Amino acid sequence: DIVLTQSPALAVSLEQRATISCKTSQNVDNYGISYMHWYQQKPGQQPKLLIYEGSNLASGIPARFSGSGSGTDFTLTIDPVEADDIATYYCQQSKDYPDTFGAGTKLELK
Amino acid sequence: QVQLKETGPDLVQLTQTLSITCTVSGFSLTTYNVHWVRQPPGKGLEWMGAMWNGGGTDYNSAFKSRLSISRDTSKSQVFLKMNSLQTDDTAKYFCARRELGGYFDYWGQGVMVTVSS
Numbered sequence: 001d002i003v004l005t006q007s008p009a010l011a012v013s014l015e016q017r018a019t020i021s022c023k024t025s026q027n028v029d030n031y032g033i034s035y036m037h038w039y040q041q042k043p044g045q046q047p048k049l050l051i052y053e054g055s056n057l058a059s060g061i062p063a064r065f066s067g068s069g070s071g072t073d074f075t076l077t078i079d080p081v082e083a084d085d086i087a088t089y090y091c092q093q094s095k096d097y098p099d100t101f102g103a104g105t106k107l108e109l110k
Numbered sequence: 111q112v113q114l115k116e117t118g119p120d121l122v123q124l125t126q127t128l129s130i131t132c133t134v135s136g137f138s139l140t141t142y143n144v145h146w147v148r149q150p151p152g153k154g155l156e157w158m159g160a161m162w163n164g165g166g167t168d169y170n171s172a173f174k175s176r177l178s179i180s181r182d183t184s185k186s187q188v189f190l191k192m193n194s195l196q197t198d199d200t201a202k203y204f205c206a207r208r209e210l211g212g213y214f215d216y217w218g219q220g221v222m223v224t225v226s227s
Contacts, residue, residue, distance in 0.1 A: 037213035039155075046204055046217035047155065053211050090155055094212020098170045099145075099157040 002026045002093050004102035011110045017079040020105045022091035024072045035095035038067055038076045041104075042087045050089075051076060081107070112136035114144070114205050114218035122195050124227045132188040132205030132218060139163065139181055143208040144188045146179065148201040149220075156201075160208070161188045195225045 003025040012018040028035045034054030039047035049058040051067035054074065064085075066077045078085050086109060091102040118130035132144060139161070146158040159169040159179050167179045178191045188205060202222045206214035 033211070035212050037211075039214075046206075046219055047214070048217075049213055049215050052209070052213040052215075058215065092155070092213070097168070098172075099212065101155040101157070103154045 001098060002028065002096050002100050004091050004093060004100055006089075006091060006102035006105045008103070009106045009108055011108045012081050013110045014083060015080040017077060018081050018085070018107060020076040020078075020089050020107070022069075022074045022076070022102050024074070024093055026096070027071050028093040028095040029070055030095055034070050034074070035093055036067070036069065036074045037092045037094065038065075039090045039092065040085075040087045041090065047090060078107075083109075112207065112216045114207060114216055116203060116205055116218045116221040118203070118221045118223060120222065121224050121226055122199075124195065124197065124225055126195055127191060127193040128195055128199070128203075128223060130190045130203055130205075130221055130223075132190070134186045134188070134205075134207070137207065139183045139186060139188065144181075145206050145208050145214065146188075146190050147204045147206055147214070147217075149204070150198070150201040158190070158203075197225050197227065199223070200225045 005023045036054050038051040041047045055067045068075050088104045088106045090104045113135045115133050122128050143162050145160045161179050181188045202220040204220040205218045207216040
């Protein structure tokens with residue numbers, strides 16, 4: 001299985017930039033598409049899709065969120081961070097069976 | 111609009127069978143794929159298996175032969191059944207719609223299942 005590695009937590013100040021990384025144990029690109037997706041989850045809620053295929057913003061998601069990267073190194077950027085962004089962020093790969101998720105990065109306020 | 115809703119028991123006895131229903135609206139099961147993902151308390155997300163729009167299924171090998179997924183398209187429902195439950199199967203179980211690119215664009219609110227001895 002492809003392993004996705006995320007830092008457990010990131011402390012950030014409001015109105016600053018947050019960069020959350022996800023490193024994969026194998027390349028998750030195929031024919032120019034990165035099969036890497038990002039979700040936000042708040043306590044007691046279901047995950048919400050933020051970014052799909054590496055860098056595409058999901059419907060209704062503010063432009064403060066962006067995704068970048070390729071191959072085995074990916075980044076979710078939130079700029080600027082707002083109070084409502086305090087949550088846990090998960091990356092997911094769908095390049096190879098089975099789909100796997102990172103363990104999540106908890107975004108905290110400094 | 112697109113909605114998914116899981117219904118199932120809060121509590122299941124050790125070694126018994128878990129059955130959860132995912133009822134969808136706003137899209138057809140013959141057009142979109144619906145998958146199951148679970149999340150133990152305080153932990154991350156684990157992909158369990160898939161009901162493909164053509165009626166086929168796939169399962170995470172981590173669940174070996176314990177897991178079964180089926181559907182009733184006339185009722186817009188997808189079913190998860192898992193036997194021989196253990197305490198580490200205590201988790202919130204989500205159904206989610208999966209797009210062709212492999213991402214989950216809509217999720218149910220989940221059902222929290224506790225396995226009790």
